Amino acid sequence: MKVYAHWDGDPHFTLIAVVADRAVATTAGDKSGVRTAGELLERFASAFNAKHPSHAPLSPSLLSLHKARGQLLPPTAVLSKAAHDLDDLFVRQKVATLKPLPPAQQQQQQQQVGAEKGGKEVAVGALSHGVSAMTVGPPTARSPPAAAATPSPAPASRPSSTVRSAPAAAIPRTPAAPLSESPLTLPLVRHAAQQMLHAQRQGQYRHAILLANQLLAVAPNLKLCYRALAAMHMAISRHDRALPVLQAAVEAHPSDALLVLRLAQATLHLAQPSDALSLADRALSLASQQGWPQHSTRRRGVAGQGGGARGMVGVLGSRQSASRMMQRARVSGQQAAEMFGLPEEEEDDDEGEGGEGGRGKRGAGGAWDVESPYVGDPHGDLSLDDIKVVCGRALLQVGAVDVASAVVAGVLQGDEHHEDALVLYGDVLLRQTAGKQTPHGQPAESPNGCGAQSEENEGGGGSVEEEAMKAYLRVLLARPHHATARAKMAHVLQHHPSARRLLLxxxxxxxxxPADTARALVFFASACKDHSALDAALALMQRAVALTPGCCSHVLALLHLHEVMLHGCAALHLALSFCHAHPDFRLGPITLAALLPFFQGLPLHAGSCEDVSPCPHERGVQLEYLRWWDGGGSQDGGGGEAGANGRGADACAGMGTDAGAGGGGKGEGVGAGEGTEEYRSEELDVLAMLMTAVKALFLGGAVRRAKALGALVERARVASKVPLHETLIRNEAAYFGCAFQLLTHYPITHSLSHNSPPPLFLAGDSHCLAAAWRVVHLRGQPRLLCPLLITGLKAWHLRPESTFFPKASFHRAMQCVPPGSEVVVLFGEIDCREGILVSVDRNKYNDVEEGVEVTVDIYLAALLSLIAARGFEIFVHPVPSIIPDTRPLARIYNATLRRRCLAAAASPAAGGRLHMLDFFPALLTHDQESLRPEFEFDGTHMNPRYVPLLDKELSRIPAP
Incomplete structure (x- = not known):
């Protein structure tokens, strides 16, 4: 296991450290791996000082180690448990930290609290213990759940049936005798509150929630705890848990406008818009009485200064766009005030400018000001406009579109940069358009044939969809990473071609x-891809490449997009075109001209070879398999025992890389990092293109060409002075290492020609590569395992509300497979490796078991829907367990998957077409603690030698 430790400052410095683990032997030259975060900081400081002697020397005691999302790793944190293989960690100068009170002072405060209320000693003891525990670090995934500290009732409602009900945080509803006039005046309570806020800020929600519950047991109805608990539950989309917290908070503090507003938002997320509207109206009234500022005082970005903004401002038309937004409102702001009771806005009202900036910030010495009015709620510094937007959102959900339009128009008239109002405005426009559909589902045409337009836009203002796009664009110009605006923009560009044409x-x-325009196009294409708007992403990315055909990074991005869309031939056509255009481009010992012969004879002239398979077994298969044009024979040199089931010699030690983990793995083969070439960034991008081309050939079944081209690319890889897993192309290098090792040491010796057996489709993440193109038997008939690689797919991604692109890639793959086909599915390993444990640490689940059950249920629900919609017969492959650190979780996952799959298979919905391939125990040693040595491969993936186990299990499946 390795981690990358980066210096979070100047000069740039990265240390690659081997993490010591008894179950994993460290690589040669790294015999003394680091075990804890403190040891890593010592190693880092020593290496940094040696590398940069002119820089002020670093002292390990003044450094702190953080995960990618900012979570602090205490010095005692065991890295093999706190981090994952190939994680990026960041070393920073340590800020003032909070330390526990001296024992004598803690005891004094316990006695003081006990004198106030005799029954409180136990709670104070637990609180003191919780504060002390904070200095060690957050609980691990195996520790007792935070909610276990005090029992609580189950939530009243759930946002989704895919998430199992779990105990909410305990909320004491019965007022207790106060500890003092103000509990926060007590040093122990105050210190615990600061520790809770520190844990919340670091993303250590599990421990922060534990401390908050203990604080509420000692100091009932403490606003700070209510705010923090609600904010953390809502941050992880557990609005069902936030609801009882906020209900108790509002019961205890009925005049607190912020708590009432948060209750309205939680209720709105739980699909109760009428109740949410009433609560938001109440919050608006309270906030007006309490003198909240009319407009937001939070600092925002300025349109035109965001990343990739140059060249985009013309889309908006400056202030005129805001004027058109006002004109599009179906009712005026004055009418809205009369209908909804909104306070009228004063023009040029500067009241509240500056406000109480810095609410909830740290004070001197790094301590949190626990008495700030919004501390605990990271976004609590709000205005009346913010409440109105919540009102408008609730109105939209109840169907009062025109009133919602008037409300948001009033907000934008006073603050045309209000981000949430701009997003809501775009949503209102699209909802209005949806209400004007023709019987065929298309927008009603205006007299000039330009789509649904209002009278105000006859002069060229554009369609409603275009105006919605402009609203989202305004937000992105100011804040390029605004998640909601990115998602909405992607939706508009995908489903409304007129908006896409306007943007282009x-x-x-x-x-x-052109370079600036291309960068802007790539920005929007990336947003579209992330939210599964793949057709829009493709159009934008193709235009970017057309503008800058020599930009290697843009070409590589387009190539990967073709991969996501399962356009293997288009990806190869793009790589071929780049080689044709730059034949003299050199990568160490090779030029691109030397690669051209490897593409000859493939049907790439049109960029696609869909539905041209001459094999009767694959008629109707809309997949770009290239094996028919690969010479019709097996790989050269594939003799001996390296047969169809991978019975070849052992793989060279360290040859493969960790494609599944998104990084370099344990090595890159002989000569890795021993070359002399210091590749520039554009050269690395071109090398990544060629590595991806080898993968595309392998996945298409052109194994002879993949092996030959891979041998040439391998020369360029070995020539690198820097190991490629330490560069930005480590993902491509990882996949290439895995595929090339399979081709070289476990070759496909049988012919992939017209006489090959009928296909048995194998859909999976990178673990499907090991069994790809091997022969197995199903019901006595030989079948060829045809791979369907869905990179990065978690079972969690298959939930109905997900819009992440691996889910879209999965469904595209399933649409390519003929109805009624047999499909082996191999997913869930990424959930075990990173998804579930992270979610447990953030308290999304009470424990690992709950996380496993949730993801398995999502997985099986998706499979049952495929059986119903496509008539597939599905065979569920067990989750591989290669990495020792995640093996305990993989055992839990496979046990749950087996139990739930067998139950689902017996249901009428499965119709006898769902089967569990139950051979996971056979992959492990007798004590079930380690992987059998013959199945070891590259430290991440299965060895092809395991295929006979798969073959044996498939052979047991009875006839339907």
């Missing part, structure tokens, strides 16, 4: 250089 034309008509 406006960007290209700007006066800026």
């Amino acid at each position: 034309s406006q960007l290209q008509s700007g006066a800026g250089p």
Whole structure:
């Protein structure tokens, strides 16, 4: 196991450290791996000081180690448990930290609290213990759940049936005798509150929630705890848990406008818009009485200064766009005030400017000001406009579209940069358009044939969809990573081609250089891809590459997009075109001209070879398999015992890399990092293209070409002075290492020609590579395992509300497979490796078992829907367990998967077409603690030698 420790400052410095683990032997040259975060900091400081002697020396005692999302790793944290293989960690100068009170002072405060209320000693003791525990670090995934400290009732409702009900945080509803006039005046309570806020800020929600519950047991109805508990539950989308917290908070503090507003938002997320509207109206009234500022005082970005903004401002038309937004409102702001009781806004009202900036910030010495009015709620510094937007959102959900339009128009009239209002405005426009559909589901045409338009836009204002796009664009110009705006923008560009055409034309008509326009296009394409708007992403990315055909990073991004869309031939056509355009481009010992012969004879002239398979077994298969044009024979040199089931010689030690983990793995083969070439970034991008081309050939069944091209690419890889898993192309290098090792040491010796057996489709993440193109038997008939690689797919991604692109790639793959086909599915390993444990640490689940059950249920529900919609017969492959650190979780996952799958298979919905391939125990040693040595491969993936176990299990499946 390795981690990357980066210096979070200047000069740039990265240390690759081997993490010591008894179950994993460290690589040669790294015999003394680090075990804890403190040891890593000592190693880092020593290496940094040696590398940069002119820099002020670093002292380990003044450094802190953080995960990618900012979570602090205490010095005692065991890295093999706190981090994952190939994680990026960040070393920072230590800020003032909170330390527990001296024991004598803690005892004094316990006695003081006990004198106030005799029954409180136990709670104070637990509180003191919780504060002390904070200095060691957050509980691990195996520790008792936070909610176990005090029992609580189950939530009244759930946002989704895919998440199992779990105990909510305990909320004491019965007022208790106060500890003092103000509990926060007590040093122990105050210190515990600061520790809770510190844990919350670091993302250590599990421990923060434990401390908050203990604080509420000692100091009932403490606003700080209510705010923090609600904020943390809502941050992880557990609004069902936030609801009882906020109900208790509002019961205890009925005049607190912020708590009432948060209750309205939680209720709205739980699909109760009428109740949410009433609560938001109440919050608005309270906030008006309490003198909240009319407009937000939070600092925002300025449109035109965001990343990739140059050339995009012309799409908006400056202030005129805001004027059109006002004109589009179906009722005026004055009418809205009369209908909804909104307070009228004063023009040029500067009241509240500056406000109480810094609410909830740290004070001197790094301590949190626990008495700030919004501390505990990271977004609590709100205005009346913010409440109105919540009102508008609730109105939209209850169907009062015109009133919602008026409300948001009033907000934008006073603050045209209000981000949430702009997003809501775009949503209102799209809802209005949806209400004007023709019987065929298309927007009603205006007299000039330009789509649904209002009378105000006859002069060229554009369609409603275009105006919605402009609203989302305004947000993204100011805040490029605004998640909601990115998702909404992707939706508009995917489903409304007119908006896409407007964006393309406006960007290209700007006066800026093509490179700036291309960067803006890539930005929007990335947003579209992330939210499964793949057709829009493809159109934007193709235009970016057309503008900058020599930009290697853009070409590589387009190539990967073709992969996601399962356009293997298009990806190869793009790589071939780049080689044709730059034949003299050199990568160490090779030039691109030397690669051209490997693409000859493939049907790449049109960029696609869909539905051209000459094999009767694959008629109707809409997949780009290239094995028919690979010479019709097996790989050269594939003799001996390296047969169809991978009975070849052992793989060279360290040859493969960790494709599944998204990084370099344990090594890159002989000569890795021993070359002399210091590749520039564009050279690395071109090398990544070629590595991806080898993978595409392998997945298409052109194994002879993949092996030959891979041998040439391997020369360029070995020539690198820096190991590629330490570069930005480590993902491509990882996949290439895995595929090339399979091709070289476990070759496919049988012919992938017209005479090959009928296909048995194998859909999976990178673990499907090991069994790809091997022969197994199903009901006495030989079948060829045809791979369907869905990179990065978790079972969690298959839930109905997910819009992440691996889910779209999965469904595209399933649509390519003919109805009624047999499919082996191999997913869940990524959930075990990173998804479930992270979610437990953030308190999304009470424990690992709950996380496993939730993801398994999502997985099986998706499979049953495929059986119903496509008539597939599905065989569920057990989750591989290669990495020792995640093996205990893999055992739990497979046991749950087996139990739930057998139950689902017996249901009428399965119709006898769902089967569990139950051979996981056979992969492990007799004590079930380690992987059998013959199945070891590259430290991440299965060895092809395991295929006979798969073959044996498939052979047991009875006829339907």
